[in-house]
Amino acid sequence: MGKHSAGASRAGSVLDVQRVRATPSTRNQPSPRTWRRPARVTRFLAAFGATALVMVIVVDPYSGAYADALPPSEWETITDTQSFTVVDALHTPISYDPYTITEPPPPPPPAPSPASGKPDPGSAKAIALEMVTAKGWDANQYDCLVSLWTKESGWNHLAENKSSGAYGIPQSYPGNKMASAGADWKTNPATQIRWGIGYIAGRYSTPCGAWTNSQAKGSY
Structure with missing residues (x-):
């Protein structure tokens, strides 16, 4: 019984030692390692990415710049189909x-x-010539007027017929009829x-008509 107890005691000790060895100690357990990318690899990847981007832009600059866009070579084939209606x-x-x-x-006719x-x-005849021309009468009408008033008054603007009371160059009867042409009818030849x-x-329409009547009847 004593041997059995001693053997059992050694067996228990061995088991305890094995149990202790089989249970890892958290204090002696190594911490997990964190993997870090070397700086040389990072620089290589950045340089490679930049080079690839430049190559894409140079080879086909429109590959990613526009969404569903046509290259410039095909722009001219697009037809403008816009239309509008004015209401x-x-x-x-x-x-x-x-x-x-x-x-x-x-223009007035020549004199x-x-x-x-x-x-x-x-002179009074010069004034008469101007008025005859302004009236549109010709030289023949002026000659008739000269003949008519030469017979009546001799072109004297102060001539007065004592028997009839006719006055002035045209021998107006009575003389004050000429006041309709101006208040100075007694002294002004014009x-x-x-x-x-x-x-x-x-x-008489014309001087020649008045002259014809004067020749026929002695006055006009």
């Missing part, structure tokens, strides 16, 4: 005001060359001639 377009009617074209008056001769400047030409134009 309720602004319409401004254009109207023009009526107008008339007025032609300039014809007539009367058979009675060219009057002295500033006023008397203006009235006399108006009277002849209204009654």
